[in-house]
Amino acid sequence: MNKDIATPIRTKEILNKYGFSFKKSLGQNFLIDPNILRNIVQHADLTEESGAIEVGPGIGALTEHLARSAKKVVAFEIDQRLLPVLEDTLSPYQNVKIIHSDILKADVRTVLQEELADFKDIMVVANLPYYVTTPILLKLLTENLPIRGFVVMMQKEVADRITARPGTKEYGSLSIAIQYYGFSEIAMIVPKTVFMPQPNVDSAVIKITKHKQPPVQVINEDFFFEITRASFAQRRKTILNNLQSGLTSGKEKKERIIYALESCGIEPSRRGETLSIQEFGKLADALYPHFFNQ
Ligand code: SAM
Secondary structure (H helix, E strand, C coil): CCCCCCCHHHHHHHHHHHCCCCCHHHCCCEECCHHHHHHHHHHCCCCCCCEEEEECCCCCHHHHHHHHHCCEEEEEECCHHHHHHHHHHCCCCCCEEEEECCCCCCCHHHHHHHHCCCCCCEEEEEECCHHHHHHHHHHHHHCCCCCCEEEEEEEHHHHHHHCCCCCCCCCCHHHHHHHHHEEEEEEEEECHHHEECCCCCCEEEEEEEECCCCCCCCCCHHHHHHHHHHHCCCCCCCHHHHHHHHCCCCCCHHHHHHHHHHHCCCCCCCCHHHCCHHHHHHHHHHHHHHHCCC
């Protein structure tokens, strides 16, 4: 087996060889601990038949571990300066395809059709750039791609919000958005010391397993998400007050919101953070005839 990229010595060697300087604006904190990488890959349950999608391979630390465990790795990297580095560090692996692109602008569906066409099992495994964690996850979840799930590193605070359950202070519209598409859990907490340079925040790896069917069937998904966002707009306000400010005006708005809430058995004085995804689903459908498209 080849020497790991992710040791402090080898990483420094590679960075010096290419005169590479980190760009904070691109969330470049590289992993320098092979044990963490092995753990991340284990959580993904890859087989020799699996495909892996990576966002931001950096100098290839995680990519090489994925290349050893999966049949093929497709990695999207925004920073052009890393392309020659990756060509060098990943030269022992024939099963890696690097795509030079901003993941948020990439046509991921077409890339998957071209690169992972016959793969029955595809996982997203990444140490995400923290400045765009949520947009990346939401893009890859909402585009209805043929993937089993995600094992991704992010800042711990975001991981706590994503995996939060009703009634906790971290629970919010992000928890519900992710819950709508999959089951999420924290796989491990990661200390700052395994990164170069060390980030200012704590990190965690989460695992999301996509649902075959969403846990609630709603009339209109966009409206459902709009209602959940509005319900958490000001956390100290009641759901009635938040909806009153969030929904576009109309005649007897307050009365119509109270009517919808009561028809779902939801006390208007409750706060958004106490509602389950099922309650939000019911509520969105009850509000829909009154408030959609006004
Ligand atoms: N995977 C490497 C590791 O674990 O050592 C690097 C992870 S580093 C946290 C994030 C990587 O994402 C960097 O290589 C950065 O250049 C890349 N990146 C940042 N924004 C990106 C974007 N919008 N699309 C694709 N890659 C991006």
